[in-house]
Amino acid sequence: MNLRFLSAGESHGPQLTAVVDGLPAGLPLSVDDVNPWLKKRQGGYGRGRRMAIEADQIIFAAGVRGGRTTGAPLALIIENRDWQNWTEIMDPAAGNWPRRKALTTPRPGHADLSGGVKYGHKDLRDVLERASARETAMRVAVGAIAHKLLGELGVESISYVPMLGGVESGVAFSWELRERIENSPLRMTDPAAEARAITAIDAAKAAGDTLGGLLETRFRGLIPGLGSYVQYDRKLDGRIAQMALSIPAVKGVEIGEAFAAAAKPGSEVHDAIYRSEERGWYRRSNRAGGLEGGMTNGEELVVRAALKPIATLMRPLPSVDVVSHQMADAARERSDVTAVPAASVILEALTAIVLADAYLEKFGGDTLAELRERVAAYRERVREY
Numbered sequence: 535m536n537l538r539f540l541s542a543g544e545s546h547g548p549q550l551t552a553v554v555d556g557l558p559a560g561l562p563l564s565v566d567d568v569n570p571w572l573k574k575r576q577g578g579y580g581r582g583r584r585m586a587i588e589a590d591q592i593i594f595a596a597g598v599r600g601g602r603t604t605g606a607p608l609a610l611i612i613e614n615r616d617w618q619n620w621t622e623i624m625d626p627a628a629g630n631w632p633r634r635k636a637l638t639t640p641r642p643g644h645a646d647l648s649g650g651v652k653y654g655h656k657d658l659r660d661v662l663e664r665a666s667a668r669e670t671a672m673r674v675a676v677g678a679i680a681h682k683l684l685g686e687l688g689v690e691s692i693s694y695v696p697m698l699g700g701v702e703s704g705v706a707f708s709w710e711l712r713e714r715i716e717n718s719p720l721r722m723t724d725p726a727a728e729a730r731a732i733t734a735i736d737a738a739k740a741a742g743d744t745l746g747g748l749l750e751t752r753f754r755g756l757i758p759g760l761g762s763y764v765q766y767d768r769k770l771d772g773r774i775a776q777m778a779l780s781i782p783a784v785k786g787v788e789i790g791e792a793f794a795a796a797a798k799p800g801s802e803v804h805d806a807i808y809r810s811e812e813r814g815w816y817r818r819s820n821r822a823g824g825l826e827g828g829m830t831n832g833e834e835l836v837v838r839a840a841l842k843p844i845a846t847l848m849r850p851l852p853s854v855d856v857v858s859h860q861m862a863d864a865a866r867e868r869s870d871v872t873a874v875p876a877a878s879v880i881l882e883a884l885t886a887i888v889l890a891d892a893y894l895e896k897f898g899g900d901t902l903a904e905l906r907e908r909v910a911a912y913r914e915r916v917r918e919y
């Protein structure tokens with residue numbers, strides 16, 4: 535892995551922290567490259583009250599100087615505003631059991647029970663504080679930086695919501711709809727479907743229920759040949775799928791038209807190959823979603839993922855208290871009704887990390903200038919191939 539990072543931080547702890555290693559020197563970088571992404575991740579109709587408390591801001595604590603990366607590891611911090619309300623509950627100092635706000639009735643669909651069993655916790659807050667999707671704020675920050683690097687290499691991206699709570703968008707994606715998507719409370723292309731989805735969210739909330747949906751991200755301007763077919767762990771489709779499935783509540787992922795293509799004959803699935811002097815190598819269809827043989831093929835990358843409904847239900851499912859072993863309602867913790875729009879932003883950011891890593895793997899380069907030169911030379915070679 536060329537672009538590496540690790541994060542730490544609890545949902546209600548003082549801050550989220552990450553160390554990012556492997557970025558070239560000379561990448562222009564300011565908080566304005568990251569904060570809009572953090573804001574997008576916080577948004578979306580159907581979020582809980584927590585997102586009204588937080589106004590996530592990135593702090594560069596190392597590796598950036600004078601508006602540019604230095605080549606040293608980046609240290610990133612996002613403070614949790616809500617921590618002010620949780621200082622006693624989250625206090626690292628020794629304390630008495632049970633702690634205030636101890637959680638002992640695991641929520642079906644969440645990490646509570648398996649995490650409690652695995653690490654021997656009886657206060658399941660010790661599990662959920664890290665299992666919480668709050669962690670994704672920091673990964674989105676890393677993704678925003680990866681996105682900045684990709685932008686320098688001529689790559690652009692978008693994410694949107696093709697379906698929420700069973701309400702499908704009737705308007706096919708096009709890049710011209712980018713502004714509509716960015717200004718939409720549900721990141722949908724279709725205003726009519728969006729209105730119906732908002733009604734569905736309101737109804738789910740009133741019923742103490744939650745909703746899932748589909749998320750999609752696209753990248754264009756990619757060179758062919760990122761990733762490799764030669765070893766299983768170098769295949770880019772596998773690396774993207776791993777990242778996508780690491781998003782909390784994502785349970786399925788497809789590249790291109792994978793699930794629909796499974797029912798069709800090959801002649802209706804594969805994308806015929808063309809070449810012309812002006813365009814070089816190209817396809818007239820992109821059912822493969824930009825990946826063949828574990829490598830980009832130069833067409834648009836299309837990644838779709840399925841997000842299950844939020845696990846915390848205000849009208850809870852049955853559960854068993856891990857201390858008393860008596861039947862009890864699953865815990866109710868302040869929660870989102872749906873997080874599909876936010877999850878789409880997360881999918882875009884995390885895919886950017888995989889792609890930036892793949893560029894650095896193929897081209898290396900200690901400086902951005904070096905990397906750009908190598909990518910430009912490769913683009914020339916591809917045209918002539």
Ligand SMILES: Cc1cc2nc3c(=O)[nH]c(=O)nc-3n(C[C@H](O)[C@H](O)[C@H](O)COP(=O)(O)O)c2cc1C
Nearest residue numbers: 644645665666667782783845846869870873876877
């Ligand atoms: C942006 C985002 C926000 C989420 N918010 C909540 C939430 O408020 N309440 C909740 O129970 N789960 C929420 N989840 C989902 C849980 O974090 C997830 O279901 C849980 O960690 C268990 O992991 P798994 O679903 O991947 O198996 C959210 C997920 C995402 C992507």
